[in-house]
Amino acid sequence: MLVSYKWLKDFVDLDGVTPEALADRITNSGIEVEHLTYPGEGLKNIVVGKILTCEPHPESDHLHLCQVDLGSETVQIVCGAPNVAAGQKVPVATNGARIAGHVSIKRTKFRGEESNGMICALSELGVDKALAPYEDGIYVFDDEVPVGADALPYLNLDDAILDLDILVSSAHCMNMIGVAYEVGAVLNRPVHIPVPDPHETDEAAADAISVAVDAGDKVPYYGARLIKGIQVGPSPRWMQLRLIAAGIRPISNVVDISNYVMLEYGQPLHTFDFDAFGSNHVLVRFAGENETIETLDKQQRKLEPTDVVITNGKKAEAVAGVMGGESSEVTADTHTVLLESAIFDPMTIRKAALHLQMRTSASSRYEKGVDRNRVAAASDRAAELLTKYASAKVLRGIVGQGPQTVAEQTITMPWQKINRVLGAGLPPEQISGILKRLGFTAAIEGDTLHVSVPTRRFDVSIPEDLVEEVGRIYGYNNLPATLPEGEAIKASLTPYQKLMRRTEQLMEDCGLNQAFTYSLTTDENAAAYTIHDTDRRPTRVIWPMSEEHAVLRESIVPQLINAVGYHLNRQMTDVAFYEIGKVFLPKSGDPRPDEEEHLAGAITGNRTERNWEGEPQPVDFFTAKGILENLFDALALSDRIDYRPAKREGLHPGQTADVFLDGKVIGYVGALHPAVLKKEELNPTFVFEIAIEPLLRGKQPEIVYSGLPRFPSTARDIALVVKRTVPAADLYHVIQKNGAPLLQSVRLFDVYEGGHVAKDEKSMAFSLTYFDPERTLTDDEVNAVHDRILKACEEECGAELRG
Amino acid sequence: MNVLQEKLMELRRKAFENVESAEDLKNLQDLRVRFLGKKGPITEILKGMGKLSKEERPVIGQLANDVRNAIGNIIDTKKAELEQKLLEKELENEKIDVTLPGRKIRTGSHHLLASVIREVEDLFIGLGFSVAEGPEVEEDYYNFEALNLPKDHPARDMQDSFYITDEILMRTHTSPMQARTLEAHKGKGPVKIICPGKVYRRDTDDATHSHQFMQIEGLCVDKHIRLSDLKGVLTVFAKHIFGEDREIRLRPSFFPFTEPSVEMDISCFRCGGHGCAVCKGTGWIEILGAGMVHPNVLRMSGFDPSVYTGFAFGMGPERIAMLKYGIEDIRHFYTDDIRFLNQFRRA
Numbered sequence A: 001m002l003v004s005y006k007w008l009k010d011f012v013d014l015d016g017v018t019p020e021a022l023a024d025r026i027t028n029s030g031i032e033v034e035h036l037t038y039p040g041e042g043l044k045n046i047v048v049g050k051i052l053t054c055e056p057h058p059e060s061d062h063l064h065l066c067q068v069d070l071g072s073e074t075v076q077i078v079c080g081a082p083n084v085a086a087g088q089k090v091p092v093a094t095n096g097a098r099i100a101g102h103v104s105i106k107r108t109k110f111r112g113e114e115s116n117g118m119i120c121a122l123s124e125l126g127v128d129k130a131l132a133p134y135e136d137g138i139y140v141f142d143d144e145v146p147v148g149a150d151a152l153p154y155l156n157l158d159d160a161i162l163d164l165d166i167l168v169s170s171a172h173c174m175n176m177i178g179v180a181y182e183v184g185a186v187l188n189r190p191v192h193i194p195v196p197d198p199h200e201t202d203e204a205a206a207d208a209i210s211v212a213v214d215a216g217d218k219v220p221y222y223g224a225r226l227i228k229g230i231q232v233g234p235s236p237r238w239m240q241l242r243l244i245a246a247g248i249r250p251i252s253n254v255v256d257i258s259n260y261v262m263l264e265y266g267q268p269l270h271t272f273d274f275d276a277f278g279s280n281h282v283l284v285r286f287a288g289e290n291e292t293i294e295t296l297d298k299q300q301r302k303l304e305p306t307d308v309v310i311t312n313g314k315k316a317e318a319v320a321g322v323m324g325g326e327s328s329e330v331t332a333d334t335h336t337v338l339l340e341s342a343i344f345d346p347m348t349i350r351k352a353a354l355h356l357q358m359r360t361s362a363s364s365r366y367e368k369g370v371d372r373n374r375v376a377a378a379s380d381r382a383a384e385l386l387t388k389y390a391s392a393k394v395l396r397g398i399v400g401q402g403p404q405t406v407a408e409q410t411i412t413m414p415w416q417k418i419n420r421v422l423g424a425g426l427p428p429e430q431i432s433g434i435l436k437r438l439g440f441t442a443a444i445e446g447d448t449l450h451v452s453v454p455t456r457r458f459d460v461s462i463p464e465d466l467v468e469e470v471g472r473i474y475g476y477n478n479l480p481a482t483l484p485e486g487e488a489i490k491a492s493l494t495p496y497q498k499l500m501r502r503t504e505q506l507m508e509d510c511g512l513n514q515a516f517t518y519s520l521t522t523d524e525n526a527a528a529y530t531i532h533d534t535d536r537r538p539t540r541v542i543w544p545m546s547e548e549h550a551v552l553r554e555s556i557v558p559q560l561i562n563a564v565g566y567h568l569n570r571q572m573t574d575v576a577f578y579e580i581g582k583v584f585l586p587k588s589g590d591p592r593p594d595e596e597e598h599l600a601g602a603i604t605g606n607r608t609e610r611n612w613e614g615e616p617q618p619v620d621f622f623t624a625k626g627i628l629e630n631l632f633d634a635l636a637l638s639d640r641i642d643y644r645p646a647k648r649e650g651l652h653p654g655q656t657a658d659v660f661l662d663g664k665v666i667g668y669v670g671a672l673h674p675a676v677l678k679k680e681e682l683n684p685t686f687v688f689e690i691a692i693e694p695l696l697r698g699k700q701p702e703i704v705y706s707g708l709p710r711f712p713s714t715a716r717d718i719a720l721v722v723k724r725t726v727p728a729a730d731l732y733h734v735i736q737k738n739g740a741p742l743l744q745s746v747r748l749f750d751v752y753e754g755g756h757v758a759k760d761e762k763s764m765a766f767s768l769t770y771f772d773p774e775r776t777l778t779d780d781e782v783n784a785v786h787d788r789i790l791k792a793c794e795e796e797c798g799a800e801l802r803g
Numbered sequence B: 001m002n003v004l005q006e007k008l009m010e011l012r013r014k015a016f017e018n019v020e021s022a023e024d025l026k027n028l029q030d031l032r033v034r035f036l037g038k039k040g041p042i043t044e045i046l047k048g049m050g051k052l053s054k055e056e057r058p059v060i061g062q063l064a065n066d067v068r069n070a071i072g073n074i075i076d077t078k079k080a081e082l083e084q085k086l087l088e089k090e091l092e093n094e095k096i097d098v099t100l101p102g103r104k105i106r107t108g109s110h111h112l113l114a115s116v117i118r119e120v121e122d123l124f125i126g127l128g129f130s131v132a133e134g135p136e137v138e139e140d141y142y143n144f145e146a147l148n149l150p151k152d153h154p155a156r157d158m159q160d161s162f163y164i165t166d167e168i169l170m171r172t173h174t175s176p177m178q179a180r181t182l183e184a185h186k187g188k189g190p191v192k193i194i195c196p197g198k199v200y201r202r203d204t205d206d207a208t209h210s211h212q213f214m215q216i217e218g219l220c221v222d223k224h225i226r227l228s229d230l231k232g233v234l235t236v237f238a239k240h241i242f243g244e245d246r247e248i249r250l251r252p253s254f255f256p257f258t259e260p261s262v263e264m265d266i267s268c269f270r271c272g273g274h275g276c277a278v279c280k281g282t283g284w285i286e287i288l289g290a291g292m293v294h295p296n297v298l299r300m301s302g303f304d305p306s307v308y309t310g311f312a313f314g315m316g317p318e319r320i321a322m323l324k325y326g327i328e329d330i331r332h333f334y335t336d337d338i339r340f341l342n343q344f345r346r347a
């Protein structure tokens, strides 16, 4: 809402309050002034001149030579505007003046003729060209402005414009009267709203027209005036300038007055050319099935049965609260006007504006709410202005249906609640005083506060609204800063949250950078690299902004692969990322997916730098796996984790393992398939994705302290030859199973193929540590277990002791 | 002085001379054997003591022992000296260029947004808040209706939300956790939570908009919660995150789920309030929205608004980070360029 500081002065005394101060005060008490602008900023030496003579330029077919009286002197000015004429009073940028865009005006010559200044169009003085009248020519003053005077005040270019950010709660400030009440309350100054006089004649409107409403509660009130003898022409200069300041282009007196009253009162009005309306009976009803209307913008519109239309009894002449019809539009030839001032249901208007895709200044006001009790006053105000500026004869009375006014809403509450919620200690008189400043009726009886809320404040209906009104006018900055009192409650991270932080730290200590990627991705990426295969369709949003972000991811790895690609494209070849985030797994029979927290990683390039010690070491499968092993160790889960070779789409069939927790697949680790590397133009890249919740949610084993060992342990190595197809994990299992309880740890320290080992076999050497906390083990005891392990390896894995 | 005495003195002199010029430990060991060994001259002399007179015996014996000890000592001293020299030589050989780079262990970085969230979490845990998490795919009811945004509310624009069905959508804010948490407490306070998480809006990604971003929601409901408590908590927050000298101001605003609603500004940390480019000349920077929980929100989630009051706030970690570090493009947070991420290792 653009608010003219000068216009506001009609209603509230602003003496001693600069526009800056006013903007500050309004902002701090509830309505943000987004911008404060001075339309005349930078202009200099613009005066009112009178064109005494206007002759064609001898050397040009479109320039004129004008002798212009500037009050102090008469000068010759060359002017090229098509509408220039002798006798006009015009704004003149004199020699040495500055016009819009910091352009300086100096004495010059046009085709040999001297020009001492410039006759200006409004756009040359900074007014938006789309709003200015006579957009192709100079501005012409229409009345007695004094020659030689500073022109800016007569063009309202000495004004300041406050741009208010209107929220749902401040819709009552979508008009000048509303803003005036707000400013009056903020400054604690009285507000003066003149009572309009409609200048009614004796002829009764009710004898000429009738109104009927058949639209249930969607039209609480509909009123119409009949106004005759209209002479359509331009509206007065002051009105045009105020409309321009508000961002509305002046059209004609009838249209301008309707817009002006809407700006002033917030009440949308509509004017029909009564002769074109087609009947003297106004019927307001719902649109019929397949009904259409040609609106003012010359578009054929199809109506919905929920739309309310204004009809002549047969045909729709307007879509209620949204836009008028083409056939009864006011034109230059209009003589009689039917003036509508009505109340429509906000939701009905909102729906109509939405489906017709016509958000007009009328519909947006109806949507947000209008003052229920200003509907007649607005009609009176328009009648007053039409009488004055369009020579109108206003017939007596408003012909309407429904109550013109309604009772004010009352709120009763304990006045101390206001202090309790604010944390303030305002005495009751101060509370009622603030409410009275806002124009509310307020009385305190004992503990009780009785408030009657003016209808223009349709945003105030419950006690909490009054808390806000008192708080904002008193000033939130005058409140103390306290901390909540009350019983102490436990506040700490949950075990899951603590472990999550630990996991993040561990990933970073392992060299991975934390990434955040988007949850919405492409159809193709959404279901790629998932931990579990399903044939359920991924979750898609109904109305995506783009196909890039249309479907909810079921895995994180594809997003990390993208991040790796991004870096390779920029010559960064060592890249390591992890991300912890939600994936969205579709469920059957439920549109809402399961949300699961996953940990994913992607690494490529080298894990050490190329440096003075030698060549860098590239990352490989075991780098990725080692990171996971670190994690499982940190979570004390390694005993319950297993790895099995796996074949997965997009991953190398020989370098991929499924990760099991207690025998259930919780994720995978693997190398990207060479075909993927080629397609995505990547270097060898290794990825993992793990469902992290089963890891972190499970009960953590208690830490059991066992003292320091009092007896030595015994180490034995064992080298076994097995078929190449036997996974190391199998031997581990057999060794561990058969070594219990004396076997303390197993470590694989050598894997060897070729040489003396047969072609389809490999040798694996383990270091085994035996230990008993209660005593020193004898050789015989160790040998017994060692032999048992060897035997089991032979039997279960076909292993042979390497000679 | 008799012959033996002279001989011993001569041995001593000779031994000293030899030890003095010994060049290595082997040499020295040879000398020890030669002079002090079982077959050495001193042992010889001592062995031949029986031939001496009663008077001579103790004198020669004493002298022989003194000479032996003196030689032993000089050899020990020399040995220590040689060993020291040897060690020095070894150390010299082991000298390295200590200015060569060390073997670093590569570590990764914590994402700036995660750092901001963690800092806020830790502050509020200290103020007695717990950290709650909620679903990102949300029911229309929790995302809107339970927050006093009925289906036809004008502040509800279908075009701003990623719907999955008419009733299911990507949450547009973390505020649904207000309703969910209150509901879980079954009408009994106190409730003090903060809830960080991802939210989604139908926006075209550009320097200042992102279709996915983070929010941190705060909620405090109890029997005597006041707007002044919100002011106090936010003051602590502003000072903690943006510096001890920060002041805050609350401006009235509007959110459907709070009444009264406020917007919090902090005094500009760049210019201290005089006006600069960061604060657009106003001296103040808008940080977050907050307010007293709307009675309808309390009621719908099972709390009696005549008994309980509360405050809520919502902030954007991206905005906080962008302001704090002068980051010009919100997309940087989701591009994960390591040259960006690594600048915030210490954040």
Ligand SMILES: [Zn+2]
Binding pocket: B268, B269, B270, B271, B272, B273, B274, B275, B276, B277, B278, B279, B280, B281, B283, B284
């Ligand atoms: Zn500043």
